[in-house]
Amino acid sequence: MLPIGCSTVSGSSTNRSYVNAEGVGATDERFRRGGGSEGDNIFRAMDWNTPTDRRLGSGKPGAGYWQQRCDYAIDATLDEETDSVSASMVVSYHNNSPHELEYVWIQLEQNLFRIDSIGSRTRTPGTIMKMLEYDFDGGYGISRLESGGEALESEVYDTLMRVELDAPIGSGETFEFEMDFSFKVPPALRRMGMEDVEDGTIYELAQWFPHVCKYDDVRGWNTLPYLGSGEFYTDFGDYEVSITVPETYLVSASGALMNGSDVLSSEQLDLLEEALSSEEPVVIVGEDGIGAERGVISDDGMVTWSYEIENARTFAWAASDAFMWDACAATITDRDGSERTVLCQSFYPREAEVWGPEGEGGGSTRYVKHSIEFYSDWLEPYPYPVMSNINGPEGGMEYPGIIFCGARTNPEGLFGVTDHEVGHTWFPMIVNSDERRYMWQDEGFNTFINIYSKADWYGEDPDISRHMSQTVEVCSAHEPQPIVTAPDRTWPRWVGRLMYRKTGYGLYLLREFILGEARFDRAFAQYIGWWKFKHPQPEDFFRSMEDAGGVDLAWFWRGWFLEPAALDLGIAGVKQSGSESAIIVVDSVGDMVMPVPLTIRYLDGSEETTVLPVEVFHTTSRWNAGWATKGRVIKSVVIDEDELLPDVDRSNNRWRR
């Protein structure tokens, strides 16, 4: 995409300009890299775990790879008088591991909203203050926990619950248990909540049911508590969820609506059918239909909406008597070439000025359709039947088949958040990484793909200016943090900078500058292909990219992701005695290394560009680059003239005769 030639990095015709002159190469002991040992050489081999038959050295899941599975059937009721949800749940936990499990850990994420939770008393940004302000104290009430008719013993520790078993769950066995729970819906505190708007109330429900913690081959039970920043890490499973709400409410949820004829008017059913074959948004509930009864029979003023989604890592939903609703179809081409329709839809209150199809910028549903189609074409076909965008109290959050987006009046803001949250379908809803530990592995990958989706929608070149300036900021800080820092331990102001922008920008540089598009895309597709609907660790990503890309990127993983190394390239000088050759002395002043893009201008007005391969810094931090000047005299040399790289000090990037 960018003008700097990737081709020279992998060795092309420009190399003819390099010469074997006296003093070329790494000649000065003072600049020797690694201090005489491999100990601190950024290029040294990665200190990775020994590969297993579950996770191969290539980064591919091996023949012994396994993962658990967990299916949920939930009946939930929303009580608008008390703003609370009560539910009854049957969980089928499939132990596909070769191990016997002696106890089960459950994640109780609503307990974050207890006023005495670890998360609200520590560092969930703003949470405790908002809870005090709203006089809110939430968390679960659990009235029943049993298996096979027998009560199960359990103990709650903050957002975790350990469940004792009468007998271990054997390898290959399914453990079924039932649970009744309820909670008061919090105000907009974190990822979910409720909001009063002009025509009623919007409820956004996510991380709302107790779910079995992830048991994996790397750590056993993953029991990091929910403190607020780290999102979630869960098994895939099938969901059947019934949601009972007042009859004037519209509901949207992960997956497909299974009983449309029970909850919608015949006119709305016809419009929904029309939307499924329409490229343009069809209004199903407009302004005049807000909160209106739909002629659905109900004895007690309540109506039950039923949803199903298969192979999803969680389930979320929203309900409101203030929603408008429009929808259209996205066309997805599957791997076998067959085409499939995905329903793209939006639910929003009248305050959401730019959401409807007539809104400035085209409205939410058009954005959803674009993102679904763009990422499906590039990465992997969208797997679910529906994608809904919900406007409500949450600023921006993603779940399978449903996203929450808070932007109301700014079309660019609405596009940006919608596109980002839809993009999370691929990372981490499909490629299911551990968000609670490695936020960058979904946020950063998503930020990377968003760069291209945005450019495609607006018909512009990719814009990475913000990604770069924030990377420079975090790399030149007094006490920098690396990308691999767990989100709960990352300085709040840096979460966006490190996990989103620096990671996304790193992948962008890998594609556009270090590997080139074709080589990167092939390796990235291999990673997605190997790990879709599975659970990669960071190392599986690094290994996959190296194996499928045929490249040793130890320096890049180490400097960019594992350590907070700062890049500072510089020119120490240019030596030219005759007119046939010169030596350009290039320094890697910072701890990070990169290929060096050079622009060389001559007194006769001609100019040339080249990129020195990163390998010039294998043994030294100062490289004497020989350059054939072919009868000309160098006037100036500039490093990274197009300002693609996060160079923390550009003042040393220019040399002039």
Ligand SMILES: [Zn+2]
């Ligand atoms: Zn995100």
